[in-house]
Amino acid sequence: MTLFHDAQPLVSCIMPTHNRRLFIPKAIEYFLYQYYPNRELIIIIDGTEPVSDLIPDNPNIRYLYQDQMHSVDAKRNIACKNSNGEIIIHWDDDDWMADWRISYQVKNLLARQSDICGLSRLFFFNPAANLGWEYICECLSRGCRSRLRKRKKKKKKKSQTFKITTYLESPSNTC
Numbered sequence: 245m246t247l248f249h250d251a252q253p254l255v256s257c258i259m260p261t262h263n264r265r266l267f268i269p270k271a272i273e274y275f276l277y278q279y280y281p282n283r284e285l286i287i288i289i290d291g292t293e294p295v296s297d298l299i300p301d302n303p304n305i306r307y308l309y310q311d312q313m314h315s316v317d318a319k320r321n322i323a324c325k326n327s328n329g330e331i332i333i334h335w336d337d338d339d340w341m342a343d344w345r346i347s348y349q350v351k352n353l354l355a356r357q358s359d360i361c362g363l364s365r366l367f368f369f370n371p372a373a374n375l376g377w378e379y380i381c382e383c384l385s386r387g388c389r390s391r392l393r394k395r396k397k398k399k400k401k402k403s404q405t406f407k408i409t410t411y412l413e414s415p416s417n418t419c
Contacts, residue, residue: 252282253354255346256329259337260319263291267337268298272305275335280346285335286323290314340369 257275261267268287275285283304289295290310299307308326310319324332331350335341342348353361369376 253330254328255283255331255333255350256327257283257285257333257335258320258323259285259287259335260316260323261289261337264337265293265295268295271337274341277343278346279344280350283346284329286327288319288323
């Protein structure tokens with residue numbers, strides 16, 4: 245199945261984390277299993293224990309250890325500044341990622357010429373408690389344009405409209 249007609253844009257997956265050593269190997273494994281070929285993973289950590297021993301020798305994975313603690317937003321900004329991709333994807337260290345996630349997300353962004361995309365349904369599972377639940381965002385499942393606020397350097401608010409795309413179903417070759 246061909247998802248793209250032109251050259252595939254580079255996707256930078258950014259993963260800010262802090263003292264979550266146990267999550268790192270699985271997050272990297274999910275990244276390496278992705279169908280989408282043109283990708284990079286930027287791991288940014290500011291925890292007390294570096295995890296360089298967990299990072300495979302792979303040119304598509306970069307590890308940025310920070311000596312000082314940063315907020316998660318600051319770590320995301322640092323990761324974005326160090327990324328090379330045309331598309332940025334948030335890669336949470338504790339999420340399960342289907343092997344088609346990047347391909348599917350990029351396909352929907354490009355097909356709908358959107359600036360932002362996301363899921364309208366999320367599934368959560370707590371293995372320690374053997375509990376699961378589903379979150380449904382009704383606004384996004386209907387599709388909408390949203391106004392997001394961006395701050396200027398002088399802290400004056402400026403509105404900017406982004407086109408938001410939601411994708412509701414898994415690709416036909418899964419599930």
